[in-house]
Every structure is written in C-alpha cells, then in structure tokens.
Amino acid sequence: MNARTRLLVVGGDAAGMSAASQARRRIGPDGLEIVAFERGAHTSYSACGIPYLVGKTVAGPEDLVARDPATFRRDHAVDVRTGTEVRAIDLDRRTVEAVGPDGRVLTEPFDHLMVATGAVPRRPGLPGDRAEGVFGVQTLDDGIAVTAYLEERRPKRAVVVGGGYIGLEMAEAFALRGMEVTVITSGDEPMATLDPDMGALVRGAMAEMGIDVRTRERVSAIEAEGGRVAAVVTPEGTYPADVVALGLGVRPASDLARDAGLEIGPSGGIAVDARMRTSHEGVWAAGDCVENFHRISRAPVAIALGTHANKQGRVAGINIGGGYARFEGVVGTAITKVCDLEVARTGLNEAEAEAAGFAYETATMRSTTRAGYYPGATWMTVKLLAERRSGRLLGGQIVGRENSGKRIDVLATALWNDMDVEDVSGMDLSYAPPFSPVWDPVLIAARKLSEKLGN
Template sequence: MGAGYIGLEVAENLLARGLTVTVIEKLDAPMGAVLDSDMASAVVDAMRNAGVDLRLGTSVTGFTVSDGRVTAVETEAGPVEADLVVIGLGVRANTELARAAGIAVGESGGIIVDEQLRTGTPHVWAAGDCVESRHRVTGRGVVMALGTHANKQGRAAGTNIAGGEARFDGVLGTAITKFQQLEIARTGLTEHEAAASGLDAFAVTTEASNRAGYYPGAQSMRIKIVAERQTGRLLGAQIVGGEDAGKRIDVLATALWNGMTVQEMGGMDLSYAPPFSPVWDPVLLAAGKAAAEV
C-alpha cells in the first residue's frame, strides 16, 4: 500500500524474491507527492514492465482477516488477495508532547524552531521529523521527513545544546531513489507545487544521454526544470533516467541552494569526458532550454 519511496523499494525487493506484487496507490501516479505526473509516467512504465500490478487512483477501505492473518486488502474497486501486506503511507509529525508542554506548533504540523533548532520554550530544542523547517524557495514552514535533514538538524541541535554554535539553514526536499534500473530524483518545487505556492512559474523538459552517444552504455534521462517566469530563478528540478542520471540532481540542488537563475546555470563549468557526459551535460542542456523561455 503506497507508491512512494518505501513502496517502490519494497516492491522492487519482493519482485527480486520471486513474489507476485501488487501496489495500491490512492493518487493517480506513483511518487505523486514528489514528482509531476509527466515525470512519474516513466515510473509507471518501469513498474508495470517489471511485472508489478500497479493500481493507481485506488483507495484502501480495510482488510479481510482470517484466523488472525490478512487474506485480502479491501479497496473501492474490490478486494485484492494477499499473503503479506506492507503499509507505506508516509508519516505525520507526532507533536502531542510538544503541544501538551505549551510548545508552539506551526500550520504545517511541525514544532516551530529557529535556525539553532530552539523552540520558543527556554532550554528546549527539537530536531528531526517532528519539526517545521524553512523551505528555501518559498520561505514557508514545511515538514519534510527525510533522513538527510534529520541528521543535520540533530548535529546542529546537539552542538548548540553543548554550548557551541551551529545553524540549520532550511530545506529543499532533495531526494533520490530508484526502481530497478530507473533512477528517480527531485529537488525544490515541482510544477504543481510552484503553482500552489502562487509563483509565476513555467517548466521545460529535456531528453539527454548520460554519456557521449557513441560511448558504450549510453542511456537516456529526462530532466524537468521549474523556473520563475520573470526572473529565471530556478525553483525546482526532477530527473528520471538510467545509470548515472539521479545524482545529477545534486548539481541542480546546489544551484537552487544558492539562488541561481537558469541563465547563470547555462554557463556553469561542468566536467566532460565521453564515459561520463556528452560535451553539453544534461544539466546544461536543461538550463539552456529554460533560459530560452525567460
């Protein structure tokens, strides 16, 4: 149940064990909370081509249990027989203890902290999946339950509790995963999120190769860039593709962290050799296409 990060990873590994796998997702696309639907279509193809019975737009209503064991998942479209059910529906911040202690909780549902991870209550710090972080693109408070954020926050909080000085400067939601050979990554805002945030944004999508086309093992990737229409400011990016596609998101995340425009990105000095990239790296191609729209 659920076609997010955990759902994909579990489905892949159960397939590798030779099991028959059904994935039920309430949204109309896998990874629907982190990818736009046009990018998620590659994930749909990869899952179904691998043999996953992927049921999108389907809500779970309950379970059939016999002798203490689940025998089926009940959905709006009827029951799905099962010997084993893995529930991967995401998480919500549990802030009951903070509320009971009079510690402020933000509209996003996370504990409000400053850049040193201090709450509004003296001598109380908070870090990890329970806190609200500043999104560096929108400036708004968000809860993003990612291990990368939690580790940085824990280090900063611990340093400050021990009398040192450390800051946590916000989040972009940069993340990466894969399903079999398909690599999936994102940073910043999706096109849908940018529109929901009230930004005047546009998006461009490019197809490129992970290495020189004539070099053995060249595989394609799709990069989507979301940018602000008037300024060209980068707002977010998504990547789906073959080998070596996903980690290119880190170049885009670095540009996003530093507030670069797509015009500035088009001239970045990125490395080139045929085993690693075409002469024009896919990131540069994507930035150049976006710059032409500003």
C-alpha cells in the same frame, strides 16, 4: 539537580544521538551528563535502509545500525536507556516522565532537553489494518518484523498501500524476493513528489519489472481471514494479499511536544529556529519531528529524511554544547532507486509551485548519461521549473537509468543559491565521454527552459 548540567534526549535515532555526540564533543562527562531515552531496542540506525533489508540487498538488521547503545555508553559517555518511553514533559519543572522496560515510571530532571521523537507512519484507519501480516515500515523493529514474517510464512502476494518512496522501495523489495506485487496509490501516477509526466516514467519501469501499479485507487478496507490479512479492497477491485506494507508516508511525532505546550507549526512539526531551539528555553528539537524552512517556497514543511535529522541533530548538539551552528533550511531534495530507475527531485514540483503562488514555465529534456558513443550510455530525463518573470530556478526532477539521479545535487546547489536558469545553463560542469555528453543533461534542460522564457 547535579552540579553538572544534565541533557536528556528523547529518541535514540539519528537526530537525538547526533546531538548527544556533538554536545559530548564540546563538554566532557564532568561538565555534562547525558541520558538518552529510546522506546525501541536500537539506536542510530538507517530507517532508509529497511527496504534493502526486506529485499535481502543487505544481510541483516545489524548492518543498518551505525552505533549501538553500548558504543554510545562506552565512547560518548551517554547513558542510553532503551525500551524506555517518555510519556510527558513538564516544561515548568523541567522534568520528563518515562516508563522503563520494567513498567516503572521515572521522573527525570533536565537542564537541556533534546526532543527527537521522529515520525509516525500514517495509517489508513481502516477495518483490518491491524491484521497479522500488515506492516508499517518506519522503525528498524518494523523492518525486522516484516522480514521475519516473509521468512516464516513465505507469502506469495504482496500489496503495497501507497506510491511514495518507501512504498515503491518496498514494492521492489518484495519483487526481488520473487513475489507478485501490487502497488495501490490514490495519485495519478506513483511517486507523487514528482509531476505526473515524470511519475509515468517510474510506473513504466515498475511495469517492466512485473509490478502491478494501480493508480487513482483508494483503499477502503483490508480483509482478514482468521486474523491474518487476506486482501486489500478498493472501490475498483479486491487484491488478494498474503502480506501488506503500508507506505502512506509519515507525520511528525510531535504529540509529546504539543502536549507539553511547545509550539507546533502549521506542518504539524515542532516549531524550531535555525539553531534548533523550540519555543521554550533550553528545549531543543531536531529530525523528523520538527518543521523545516523551505528556501524556495518560504513555507514551513515537514520532511522526514535521515540526512536532515543528522544535520539538525549536529546543529542542536553544537549549540547545546555552547557552540554556534545553524541549520539553514531545505530545498526539498530527495532521491531513490526503483526497479533500476533513479528518481530524484529538488525544489518545487508543479503543484507545489502553484501552491506557493509562482507563475512558472517548465522544460523537459531526454538526454544520455554519457557521450552517446561511450559504452553504457543510457537515457535520463530532466524536467525543470522556473519562475516566468525572473527565470529563477524553482525545481528540478530527474528520472533515468544508472548515473543520472545524483545530478540532482547540481540543481539543489543552484536552488540553494537562487540561480536563474540562464545562469545555470552556462555553468562549468565536468565533461568527459564516460560521464556526460558534451552538453551536460542538466545544462541542456536549463538552456531549453531559458530559451522558452525568451532568452
């Protein structure tokens, strides 16, 4: 081993490279060697941007790359090795086994190990799901592949399997290219992280855009002709398809860590503490592969989201570099834009509140985004959940048009601080006619829920 400390990073996306950068900020190349292994060809890209690449909202894949390997080598003295897959971790010997682009197996020692292996898409495991024209949408390479396929084949009919964020974003991307689009989801409504009454609003907007949403259907097979996808089959029907996107969500890519003997939590993510330490000294993990502490349910959850990956990677890197930083958990905030609708949620939805054992009450309010008389005022619906006895806010959901979604952050901040809805309803939020009615929609919903609870 070198005289200087050696940090190996497994995974060159947001979490891994944030950790590398932060560690480097604290310790220069003379004190710390950093080697990062990335299976694919790209580092630090926005996976969340893939649907916008597919829908031609952004011009090319290079737009989604925040910093490429050459930048990390030059500006951060990080030895980035793309096309290199780590196959095993030996915690006792403190080495990893990696296979390089030429197929050679390397054994590399570490003092610190940063595990940032991300997530893997769930695949239905059905006959035909490996046919040509069936795509996952997880890595930038996936995004490049599906875009190339669309450019070359000019398919007319797209089927999206799965009605979550990525599924609906892909459905819109296909629709923006002028394709006929069908979304198949097993849920009562699309966007299962919302309650069905709010998800129904999303389905309405998709229908307006001509997207056919099939709810309560489970895909039983994907049919191929000549090796290429031809249709998606459910017990209720057969949907012809020239291209299929699998948007069934992801699970933490924690197999490597599990095989090495690191503790894995009940969510399937690598167990870490607030400093992003795993169960083994000097081994750190961050990003989609880890388990998060949910501040409201107090339960461990796996949430794949770039913003968490960035924050956690930064925390790990500061700690690796000898500093002190903590990741204080999540409240389950998420947002997306689907067919001109803004969709956002935070905290617990009804099913989650039930599962967490809360007795809760809800209130839903439709309001306007601006003063009613101000041009551009449009609708938004806010739904809130609160604990019945205490009035404590448990969660919020927003579906609306322009300028509605980001208001979820007020609720996320309120949840972060364990506020009750009566207190929320009195908050000093900004008001001016171009931005809000005189009672902000979030405040109206909180007031209504507080009144329902007897205040």
